[in-house]
Structure formats: structure tokens, C-alpha cells
Amino acid sequence: MNTHRPELTYLPGLNAIRAFAALIVLIFHFDLFFAKHFGITAMTIFPTNYQASTAVTLFFVLSGFLITYLMLLEKAKSNTIRIKFFYIRRITRIWPLYFLIIFFTILLNYVAGNNLIRDEPGILFLYCSFLGNVIEPFGITVHNAHSIIFPMMVLWSLGVEEQFYLVWPILNKTFNKTVTVLFTFIIAWQILKILFKYTGHIDYATFLSYTRIDCMAIGALGAYVFKNRAGNTKRIFRFLTSKAIGVCCIMAFFAIFYFKLHVASLFDQQLVSVVFTVFILNTAGYSRFFRGLENKICNFLGQISYGIYMYHVLIIIAVTTFVKHVQLPNSYVSYFVFLFAIMLSTILISYLSYRFLERPFLKIKSNFAVVKTTN
Numbered sequence: 001m002n003t004h005r006p007e008l009t010y011l012p013g014l015n016a017i018r019a020f021a022a023l024i025v026l027i028f029h030f031d032l033f034f035a036k037h038f039g040i041t042a043m044t045i046f047p048t049n050y051q052a053s054t055a056v057t058l059f060f061v062l063s064g065f066l067i068t069y070l071m072l073l074e075k076a077k078s079n080t081i082r083i084k085f086f087y088i089r090r091i092t093r094i095w096p097l098y099f100l101i102i103f104f105t106i107l108l109n110y111v112a113g114n115n116l117i118r119d120e121p122g123i124l125f126l127y128c129s130f131l132g133n134v135i136e137p138f139g140i141t142v143h144n145a146h147s148i149i150f151p152m153m154v155l156w157s158l159g160v161e162e163q164f165y166l167v168w169p170i171l172n173k174t175f176n177k178t179v180t181v182l183f184t185f186i187i188a189w190q191i192l193k194i195l196f197k198y199t200g201h202i203d204y205a206t207f208l209s210y211t212r213i214d215c216m217a218i219g220a221l222g223a224y225v226f227k228n229r230a231g232n233t234k235r236i237f238r239f240l241t242s243k244a245i246g247v248c249c250i251m252a253f254f255a256i257f258y259f260k261l262h263v264a265s266l267f268d269q270q271l272v273s274v275v276f277t278v279f280i281l282n283t284a285g286y287s288r289f290f291r292g293l294e295n296k297i298c299n300f301l302g303q304i305s306y307g308i309y310m311y312h313v314l315i316i317i318a319v320t321t322f323v324k325h326v327q328l329p330n331s332y333v334s335y336f337v338f339l340f341a342i343m344l345s346t347i348l349i350s351y352l353s354y355r356f357l358e359r360p361f362l363k364i365k366s367n368f369a370v371v372k373t374t375n
Helices: 014-035 050-078 083-111 121-128 155-174 178-198 202-211 213-227 234-240 243-258 268-284 288-293 296-303 305-322 332-366
Strands: 007-009 371-373
Touching (some): 014 050, 014 296, 014 305, 014 332, 050 155, 050 243, 050 268, 050 371, 083 121, 083 332, 155 178, 155 213, 178 202, 178 213, 213 234, 243 268, 243 288, 305 332
Parallel strands (some): 007 371
16 A cells, blocks of 8 residues: 555546536437437437547547556656556546446346346456457347347446556556657557458457547547646647647537548547547646636536446436336427436436445545546
């Protein structure tokens, strides 16, 4: 256990970004699993998964940025990275809620008359092993058509993060040239995607595009720029957080979620990640046009955003399953009433989860922190 008092660091505005991304994903899944199921077609905010997928990319970039920034601070302070402590911090933050969602999914299936453990052992094994990101790219299907696995579907992105966390602290500790390692990894990842696609291995190319660990690495590059903003990246940081870049960045950020950015399917999310990284730099740097992101409401929602992301599908599917025979009017009123009801329910449950489940584990996590953060 860490016997030294950890330094406290806080980066403003990041909670707002988390909250924004989580609510985008919630709205898309409401459209997909609730509104569509009940034939509420009068209103659909996100008819495709583009916005939700892009919001997940935002999560990846933000995770790569924050985790790397904290590691760089730890390395600067103690001249090393305590790998064991790092893994303990990740386990105490991610695992309790992760496996609780799996348990609730099994329970939901049991109540609905399914036996997920018996019917879908392969699916359960992949999720329990943090390998949910292989299911869609390799076409792994559910054998029992009545099984309800949707509440677990959000876990694939946590698997991606855990895979990144497994190797990145080791590389960061071993090699001093952080930028070289990150650029090498990002470029190698793109080359592999191209090779797999044009040699006919579409499933592997899809897996690499779907997994998006390289987007986390792009966020990690942003963390290096931010950490050294008073040193060797001073000019880069000043340029990226200048007034002109800030204005362009805000417009690009929201345009990305409104208009589908498409240059090349293999690299669209990587280009998006660059914009997100610049946006995060401006937010964390408390640039003039980004200061409004630091407020009580955004901080509250960002603080419980992990729960919002993890619980929302479970809540939507549970409601849909148990009221599936109810006839709902196809109207704007019906859409927004149920959207806000599910949104508020998710926020309430996420708050209770944070206070009574996550917070005790966060206290354990803080005991192994060299650099403590409230982000």
C-alpha cells in the first residue's frame, strides 16, 4: 500500500465531456431498444449508431488522455510507475460495476425464463474475460433467440480499455520516449488494418477498427503535450489552445456529432480522435471558450457517468421486457416522456450506485494512488 500522501490533481471540464458522451449513448439505445420496439417513430434523435459509436470514441480518447497524464505525473514524481498499484486502481474502479452488470443480465434472463449460463456459456466467457470486443467483428451469435444479452453489450468498450491498460503502463515504464512509442503503435495499427483489409481478412480489419485502442493512444499523445506544456511542448500547446483553434475546435466537435465524418472508413474515428484530443486539451487547459463546461450539473453527471453508461441498457431492456404488451401512442409526447423517465431513472440508480457501491471501492483505490485525482 502507498504510504506517501498522494498529490491531488484536478482537470476542469472533463466531467462535462464524460456526461455528454454517456447521454448520447443512452439516447441512441433508447431509440433502438425502446422507441423502435413500441413503434414510436414520430421522433427519432439518432436513427443510426454513428453518434453513439463516436461518443464511445470520445470515451476512449478521454480515458487514454487521463490515464496517461496521471502516469506521467507519477513517473515524474517517483521516477517510476508502480504497475501493481496501477492494476489495483483499475480493478477497484472498473470491476465491481462491470461484473454487477453481468450478474443483473443473468438475473434478468432468469426472470424472463431464460438460462443464460446454460444457453450462452461462450458469450458469458468472453464478457467475463473482457473480450466482448471480439463478438461483433467475428460474427459470434447468440444461440438462444430468447436470451437477453443486450445489457452486457456496453461492456465491450470496457474490454478495450482493459486491454489498453494491460500493456500501456508496462510500455510507458520501460521506454522513456513516450511520443515515439505512441506514434509507432498508432502507425503500426493503421498498417495492420490496411494489410488485413486488402489481403481479404475483413474480420480482422473490422476487429482493429472496432477496438480503437489507437484512439486511446491518440488521447495519450494529448496527455504528453499537456503534461509538458511548460516545457518541450510549450509551442504546440499554445497553438492548439489558441483562440482561433479553440473556436474551430468547438465547431468541429459538435459538427462531428451532427454530420457523419467520412474520409476513409479505416481512419474516420482516428481523425475524430484528433479533434477530440484538441478539445480535451482546451478543456483541461481551461481555455476561454471552454470554461462553461466546469459547472455543478456537469460535474455531478460526469461523476456518475460510469454508472449512466453501464446501467442504462439494463434499465431500458428491463422496462421494455416487462411492459412489452402495452400499446403506446406514436407521438412526440410519448417519446419524450419515456425518454426523460428512463434518463432520470438511470441518473438516480447511477447516483445510488456511485454512493453505496462505487465510492467504497474508490476509497480503496485512493490508497494505491501516487497522484490522486477527483476527475
